[in-house]
Structures are given as structure tokens and as C-alpha cells.
Amino acid sequence: MTAVSLHAITVLGHDRPGIIAETTRALAGLGLNIEDSTMTLLRGHFAMMLICAGEASSGDIEHALSALTEDGSLTVSVREVPEEPEHAALGTTYVLTVHGGDRAGIVSTLVGEVARVGGNITDLTTRLSGDLYVLAAEVDLPAEVDADALQAQLRSAGDDLGVGVALRRMESDEL
Amino acid sequence: MSSDPVDDAVGRWTERDLPVEGRVLEVVRAPATVLSSVGADVDPADPDVVQLAADLVATMRVSPGCVGLAAPQVGVGSRVFCVDVSAHPKTRSHHGTFVLCNAEVVQSSRNEKAREGCMSVPDLTGDVKRATRVVVAGVLPVTGERVQIEADAFEARALQHEIDHCDGLLFLDRVAGAHAIHARKTYL
Numbered sequence: 576m577t578a579v580s581l582h583a584i585t586v587l588g589h590d591r592p593g594i595i596a597e598t599t600r601a602l603a604g605l606g607l608n609i610e611d612s613t614m615t616l617l618r619g620h621f622a623m624m625l626i627c628a629g630e631a632s633s634g635d636i637e638h639a640l641s642a643l644t645e646d647g648s649l650t651v652s653v654r655e656v657p658e659e660p661e662h663a664a665l666g667t668t669y670v671l672t673v674h675g676g677d678r679a680g681i682v683s684t685l686v687g688e689v690a691r692v693g694g695n696i697t698d699l700t701t702r703l704s705g706d707l708y709v710l711a712a713e714v715d716l717p718a719e720v721d722a723d724a725l726q727a728q729l730r731s732a733g734d735d736l737g738v739g740v741a742l743r744r745m746e747s748d749e750l
Numbered sequence: 751m752s753s754d755p756v757d758d759a760v761g762r763w764t765e766r767d768l769p770v771e772g773r774v775l776e777v778v779r780a781p782a783t784v785l786s787s788v789g790a791d792v793d794p795a796d797p798d799v800v801q802l803a804a805d806l807v808a809t810m811r812v813s814p815g816c817v818g819l820a821a822p823q824v825g826v827g828s829r830v831f832c833v834d835v836s837a838h839p840k841t842r843s844h845h846g847t848f849v850l851c852n853a854e855v856v857q858s859s860r861n862e863k864a865r866e867g868c869m870s871v872p873d874l875t876g877d878v879k880r881a882t883r884v885v886v887a888g889v890l891p892v893t894g895e896r897v898q899i900e901a902d903a904f905e906a907r908a909l910q911h912e913i914d915h916c917d918g919l920l921f922l923d924r925v926a927g928a929h930a931i932h933a934r935k936t937y938l
């Protein structure tokens with residue numbers, strides 16, 4: 576009997592209709608459950624990541640997805656991963672937004688400031704739209720971090736980079 | 751609705767109250783510095799400000815779907831904007847076309863999240879939470895008459911968006927989360 580294991584699967588490459596359908600059909604054929612997944616287009620490239628649970632091995636999954644990679648337009652990676660404990664929120668969630676002219680080092684500099692105070696980025700997207708570079712991230716800050724002081728640090732780093740930075744408390748409505 | 755929120759002086763105002771003809775100006779796009787700079791307070795009777803007011807309305811008029819335009823969007827770092835949400839389907843009450851100088855939000859309540867766009871960020875939209883009822887104080891161009899208007903629904907959102915421009919803020923500064931910025935698929 577095979578034990579249930581978790582696999583992280585990525586599918587990357589040239590976008591066309593049907594990739595998600597083919598991928599999920601192959602995974603369903605192996606009796607795998609998709610636990611979490613995300614898919615987006617990055618500069619027009621198809622990018623999907625999934626965590627699946629089931630009894631199939633990495634080799635079985637790679638084999639089942641091999642048709643996707645046959646013409647060389649997509650790459651697939653499959654890796655067994657351990658069960659991760661759900662991250663309890665560290666403290667308070669903030670939304671970090673950055674926008675300005677595109678230049679190297681914007682993301683690394685600003686997320687470096689967040690990491691320096693022990694902040695944890697739980698979600699991040701960046702986008703280049705013409706000359707405009709935009710970042711939006713969700714950041715958990717430990718209770719002892721002074722968010723105003725961090726905002727001031729981020730602003731000053733942003734000034735050096737020529738980008739605007741805002742750090743606001745994430746609002747969620749309980750309904 | 752319990753009271754009529756439309757202020758008379760602002761509701762009656764039209765661009766015909768301006769003594770000059772508006773010119774259509776080019777709309778500046780992010781990442782222009784002027785869009786991220788705090789605008790200066792203005793003298794509403796200053797002929798340059800009066801001309802700017804007319805230019806903002808003229809530029810808004812020729813821009814399809816445009817319901818408001820602030821001075822920084824035409825490259826001027828001043829606290830002046832125009833709004834006209836009268837033709838928008840999400841509008842409830844409205845004050846027609848008006849220009850306000852040195853405006854600020856003095857009261858706000860009832861936040862609601864909605865997707866908004868901006869002529870200065872033409873390829874993106876964002877989910878932004880804003881008050882659906884606001885009281886805004888400012889002065890009218892030319893006369894300098896001090897007005898306070900109550901706005902709701904879409905007009906309230908437009909006012910906050912334009913006042914943000916005057917403070918050097920874009921909707922991008924206020925998006926609700928990491929997945930709250932979207933590529934615009936069809937442009938109005």
C-alpha cells in the first residue's frame with residue numbers, strides 16, 4: 576500500500592487554450608486531489624503551480640504529464656514536498672504598494688527592508704506596464720514591529736529608487 | 751434618501767461660469783513625478799488657475815469615459831480638479847460638472863470596495879476601498895466661494911480619487927491586496 580504524499584507541480588511556458596484542462600485531467604486520472612493552486616500569465620507566459628495530494632509517485636506524475644512537454648513549449652516539474660504547518664499570521668497584515676519608473680533593484684531593496692524587521696511576505700505580484708513598474712504585496716508584521724517606522728524606512732528607500740511606496744493596514748470586513 | 755445632498759452653488763455651477771475657453775491638454779501618465787507630488791494650494795481667482803479649471807473640464811470632455819481630472823494629470827502640481835459623474839451608471843446623486851480648488855474630505859463613512867481606473871494609469875485597474883458617503887470642502891474657481899458638498903456612491907468615489915491626485919496619490923497606493931491590480935483588457 577502506498578501512503579498519501581504531497582507533490583508540488585509547476586507548469587511553465589507558452590500559453591495556449593487547454594493547458595489547465597490537460598494538466599488537471601492527468602492528475603485526476605492518478606486519483607490526485609488538487610489542494611492549492613494558482614495560475615497566471617507572466618509577460619504572456621503560462622505559469623501554474625499546484626500542490627496535490629494522493630498516492631501517486633513523482634515518476635507516475637511526470638509520466639502522466641509528459642504529453643504537455645512533448646513539443647518543447649512547456650516545462651513541467653514535479654517534486655515531493657513535506658506537509659507544512661499552516662502559517663498562523665504573525666501579527667497584523669499590511670498591504671505594501673510600490674509604483675514608479677522601472678529600474679533594477681526595486682523589489683530586492685524594498686523586500687529587504689521588510690525582511691530586516693522580521694516581516695513575512697505572504698503574497699506578492701509585480702507588473703511592468705509600459706515604463707510603469709508596480710508591486711503589491713501582503714506583509715505580516717510581528718506585533719513588536721513599529722509599522723510607522725517601517726513605512727518611513729520604505730519611503731526613504733523608495734525615494735532613493737525614485738518610486739512611491741505605501742504601507743497600509745489590510746482591511747477585511749467580517750460579514 | 752433622507753436629505754437632498756446636492757449643494758446648490760456646486761449643483762448650479764457649469765463651465766460656462768468660467769470667463770475663458772478651455773484648451774484640451776495632454777494627459778500625463780505614471781510614472782511621471784508630478785503624479786506623485788503633493789499639489790500646492792491655489793488662489794481660485796488667479797487667471798492661471800481659472801484657465802487651468804477650464805482646461806481640465808475641456809480635457810475631461812474629450813476623453814471618453816472620463817469622470818474627473820486633476821491638475822497633476824495635466825502636469826500641474828496644484829490642488830485643482832474637475833468632476834462630472836452625471837452620465838455614469840453607478841451614480842446616484844450628483845452635482846453635474848464642477849471644479850474645486852484646495853478641496854479636502856472632511857467626513858467619510860461606509861467603505862465599499864470597487865474597481866477603478868485612471869487616465870494616468872491607462873493599462874491597469876485596481877480594487878480600492880473608499881467611503882461611499884463623503885463631505886468635501888473646497889472653493890469654487892473665479893469667485894472663491896467656499897462650498898461644502900455631500901456626495902454619495904460614485905460621485906463620492908470620484909471625489910476621493912481626484913483629491914488623492916492633488917495629494918500626490920494614485921489608486922495604486924490604495925489597492926486592497928497583492929491581487930488587487932489588474933491588467934485592463936478593454937479600454938473605455
Ligand SMILES: [Zn+2]
Binds near residue numbers: 867868869870911
Ligand atoms: Zn485618476
